[in-house]
Amino acid sequence: MNFMRILSVESSCDETAVAVTENGRTVLSSVVFSQADMHAIYGGVVPEIASRNHITVISRLAQSALDKAGMEKTDIDAIAVTYAPGLIGALLVGVNFAKGAALSLGVPLIPVHHVRGHIAANYIAYPELEPPFLCLAISGGNTVIVDVRGYTDMSIIGATHDDAAGECFDKAARVLGLPYPGGGPMDKLAKEGSDTSFSLPRAKIDGKPYDMSFSGLKTAVVNIAHHAEQTGGELDKAGLAASFAAAVSDTLVPRTMAAARELGYDQIAVAGGVAANSRIRADFERACTAEGKKLFVPPLRLCGDNAAMIGCQGYYEYLAGVTAGSDLNAYATMDIDNLVR
Numbered sequence: 001m002n003f004m005r006i007l008s009v010e011s012s013c014d015e016t017a018v019a020v021t022e023n024g025r026t027v028l029s030s031v032v033f034s035q036a037d038m039h040a041i042y043g044g045v046v047p048e049i050a051s052r053n054h055i056t057v058i059s060r061l062a063q064s065a066l067d068k069a070g071m072e073k074t075d076i077d078a079i080a081v082t083y084a085p086g087l088i089g090a091l092l093v094g095v096n097f098a099k100g101a102a103l104s105l106g107v108p109l110i111p112v113h114h115v116r117g118h119i120a121a122n123y124i125a126y127p128e129l130e131p132p133f134l135c136l137a138i139s140g141g142n143t144v145i146v147d148v149r150g151y152t153d154m155s156i157i158g159a160t161h162d163d164a165a166g167e168c169f170d171k172a173a174r175v176l177g178l179p180y181p182g183g184g185p186m187d188k189l190a191k192e193g194s195d196t197s198f199s200l201p202r203a204k205i206d207g208k209p210y211d212m213s214f215s216g217l218k219t220a221v222v223n224i225a226h227h228a229e230q231t232g233g234e235l236d237k238a239g240l241a242a243s244f245a246a247a248v249s250d251t252l253v254p255r256t257m258a259a260a261r262e263l264g265y266d267q268i269a270v271a272g273g274v275a276a277n278s279r280i281r282a283d284f285e286r287a288c289t290a291e292g293k294k295l296f297v298p299p300l301r302l303c304g305d306n307a308a309m310i311g312c313q314g315y316y317e318y319l320a321g322v323t324a325g326s327d328l329n330a331y332a333t334m335d336i337d338n339l340v341r
Helices: 036-040 047-069 088-105 114-125 165-175 183-190 215-231 237-263 278-291 308-319
Strands: 005-010 015-022 026-034 078-084 109-113 133-138 143-148 154-159 267-271 294-296
Touching: 005 047, 005 088, 005 308, 015 047, 015 308, 026 047, 026 308, 036 047, 047 088, 078 088, 078 114, 078 308, 088 109, 109 114, 109 308, 114 133, 114 143, 114 267, 114 308, 133 237, 143 237, 154 237, 165 183, 165 215, 165 237, 183 237, 183 278, 215 237, 237 267, 237 278, 267 278, 278 294
Parallel strands: 005 078, 078 109, 133 267, 267 294
Antiparallel strands: 005 015, 015 026, 133 143, 143 154
16 A cells, blocks of 8 residues: 555544544644633533533544545545543544444554554654654653654653643642643743742652652642732742743653663654643753754644544554454553553
């Protein structure tokens, strides 16, 4: 097959996304329906609302993706879908739509791990990038350092023991009275403050140098904000946001660089929604420049959840012989290197 065109579906959280990709590197179309405004009034994602909205829009998004790609349904060679991890109800909407589409078109169904998809976003942005390399995947639900030995051969060498970095950003933003999702507002506010305004913890895990913990950092921010409220003092919100971003970056960047040195990698990638944070991007750029390593970070449009990344990884999964039948299920949790098909 000279050209493999994949229709891909992503519905793991509160974005419904469909894309058409070609041969794992070329995006023919990518459409995303965001529910952020619907969940903002609740301060976070409400799973039932997310699932219902996925059901409402997924069919027309698929048609829109085909139209933008200038293709008919019969031009599609395979269907790829995120099946883990994520909100189980939201995942099931995408998985069941994909199963129906693959069955009706008579094409292969390719299950894709969400975090593997985030890593693959770098293949879209950087055609020259090939494994092996080290990747830090940071999002609202996942924070892992991944040894990417091949397109489908990966293992986790470091992970958070509690909150994901993105979840911590959202919770800190809520305490500071910022809108949901909190990553963008926190980044903007941090630029107005000093990162030395507050002394915040950088947790270490005994015996596991590449593992992380963010629960203590989250608690520290909550306590500082509550103390200011209870005493009537003025809270330096910009300074707290800047100090918080510095603490997260100081947790992520040195561990990733140390892991790359140990494994002998000169290529380092960063992926996921939190990769859009300007402090983290800048710190990685400085660290990689200092050590002569090549840094790959997707453009902002590919950092958040999207279906193009799922189609890209789906192509490499298919080449590795990974397909699924109509019994494919969705899973709320699943390690990147311990997959269930």
